[in-house]
Amino acid sequence: MTEAISVRLDDDAARALNELEATGLNRSDAVRTALVAAARRLRDRRRLADEVAALEADADDRALLRDFADVMEDLRAPW
8 A cells, every 4th residue: 555645854854764764765755664663663762661661570570680780799709
């Protein structure tokens, strides 16, 4: 499915588009590439936040990390 859109670019967006076009992308490809990349970053951030929340809720994992930190502290060279 192809859908045409129209946008008004502010100065930052226009500069970003110019940077993408300077790589050899045409306008349409530059906009499509940027939209897909931005959506991917949002999904990645959400997945990471979900993973962090799951780890924070895992009492066994937190205990393991505390034990590991204690071992690392014991191994640390005295200054």
